[in-house]
Amino acid sequence: MKPAIALLLCLFPTGASAKDIVIHAGRLIDGTGNSARTQISILIKDDKITGVQPGFVTVPGAEVIDLSKGTVLPGLIDTHKHIASGPRRGRGAVAERGPRTNLDAVLAATIPVRQILEEGFTAVRSVGAADGIDLALKHAVDSGVIAGPRMWVSLEPLSPAGGHGDPTNALDPNLPFDPVRLARSVVTGPYQVMAAVREHHKRGADLIKIMPSGGVLSTGDNPHLQLMTNEEIKAAIDTAHALGMKVAAHAQGKEAIDNTLRLGVDSIEHGTYADAASFSLFKQHGAYLVPTIVVAMATMDRATAGDTSAEVAAKVTEAVQFKDKMVAAAYKAGVKIAFGTDVGPGVDLREFGLLKKDGMTPMDIIVSATHSAADLIGVSDQIGTIQEGRLADIVATPGDPLTDITELEHVQFVMKGGVVFKANGKRVPQ
Numbered sequence: 001m002k003p004a005i006a007l008l009l010c011l012f013p014t015g016a017s018a019k020d021i022v023i024h025a026g027r028l029i030d031g032t033g034n035s036a037r038t039q040i041s042i043l044i045k046d047d048k049i050t051g052v053q054p055g056f057v058t059v060p061g062a063e064v065i066d067l068s069k070g071t072v073l074p075g076l077i078d079t080h081k082h083i084a085s086g087p088r089r090g091r092g093a094v095a096e097r098g099p100r101t102n103l104d105a106v107l108a109a110t111i112p113v114r115q116i117l118e119e120g121f122t123a124v125r126s127v128g129a130a131d132g133i134d135l136a137l138k139h140a141v142d143s144g145v146i147a148g149p150r151m152w153v154s155l156e157p158l159s160p161a162g163g164h165g166d167p168t169n170a171l172d173p174n175l176p177f178d179p180v181r182l183a184r185s186v187v188t189g190p191y192q193v194m195a196a197v198r199e200h201h202k203r204g205a206d207l208i209k210i211m212p213s214g215g216v217l218s219t220g221d222n223p224h225l226q227l228m229t230n231e232e233i234k235a236a237i238d239t240a241h242a243l244g245m246k247v248a249a250h251a252q253g254k255e256a257i258d259n260t261l262r263l264g265v266d267s268i269e270h271g272t273y274a275d276a277a278s279f280s281l282f283k284q285h286g287a288y289l290v291p292t293i294v295v296a297m298a299t300m301d302r303a304t305a306g307d308t309s310a311e312v313a314a315k316v317t318e319a320v321q322f323k324d325k326m327v328a329a330a331y332k333a334g335v336k337i338a339f340g341t342d343v344g345p346g347v348d349l350r351e352f353g354l355l356k357k358d359g360m361t362p363m364d365i366i367v368s369a370t371h372s373a374a375d376l377i378g379v380s381d382q383i384g385t386i387q388e389g390r391l392a393d394i395v396a397t398p399g400d401p402l403t404d405i406t407e408l409e410h411v412q413f414v415m416k417g418g419v420v421f422k423a424n425g426k427r428v429p430q
Helices: 003-011 092-097 102-118 133-142 179-183 190-203 230-242 254-262 276-285 293-304 310-333 351-357 362-368 371-377 405-409
Strands: 020-028 037-045 048-054 063-074 076-081 121-126 150-153 207-210 246-251 267-270 288-290 394-397 413-416 419-423
Touching: 037 063, 063 413, 076 288, 076 371, 102 121, 102 133, 102 413, 102 419, 121 133, 121 371, 121 413, 133 150, 190 230, 207 230, 230 246, 230 254, 246 254, 254 267, 254 276, 276 310, 288 371, 293 310, 293 351, 310 351, 351 362, 351 405, 362 371, 362 405
Parallel strands: 020 063, 076 121, 121 150, 207 246, 246 267, 267 288
Antiparallel strands: 020 037, 037 048, 063 394, 394 413, 413 419
């Protein structure tokens, strides 16, 4: 090697040296659905898992992380988040009514994004945020500017005029609205739908979210009714699939659920009024159900406290009566279930216990929040299980979630891509 080249390589090395880590897991639940194993070593190089071996092994020069008294699992995945929405922080009328820019929204979301990661969710699917806010957060996380989970984002959901997701609902129709911004979320007819899907893809969306039915928490729309036409739904699904993107559908009522499943959607979000015929369609088309039980319970709590409109209180009261029975029946029928909470940018971990109450076994709940969630996103070859070749997204609890599923509410260790963000229940400075 010429001296000048050798000097340049010393001053500007071509790559960092590999970092080796060995995790000693007292109990390992690997996310595949297989039985838990005890006294297992997980070998990691940089951001990847390179081996899973029985016994507590050592590797020369490797850092050892001792989790021999806990339960180790794949990083958890929430497939239904609205990562950049939620209540404002601050006091009184200024916080509730003052102006708020997209920059304000992004900056405010950096706090709960870190919280989500520290609660054990190393990946999320963000299914609705305006003006590219979720995309900006994703870029900030990916570049290391802020700490947060891996993110797959949908940008704005596509809604019919007056449907669940129309941002002008219940507002003065004489107010001016930016037609470009409105066209990103409100669509009429299959050609507008196709154009909106292509525009989302061009801007960087990973998936498409559509609103075939009315909603529960919105004003002026009926959750039982299908508000997008079959032609509009088909246009969204076909165009997205042609671009390599999956489609998530907010669907509460049976008609919207069944028609959207027949048209090839990848997941039904909520699915409140699905029945046995719906479950057959789920299985026939290989679609996932994302139940989001906890958001209904959280809204019911608000309604009981008088913190919602009478319309929303009536809708959520009815929905809660159906939700548990629907989830229990869907699980019994063999519908694929992926974990999702729909609780805004923060964390509400009651979903685990609610799924258990509706009949799911602890192992199946864990799989729903690991391998199944990764499969729904389309990245089960990268995350969702602790296997050789997967990214080193790993969490640990002090007890055994197979005995008490609420152990997943008490994650004490969080690693994402081989980097530890939480250890012994405390944040690790980066």
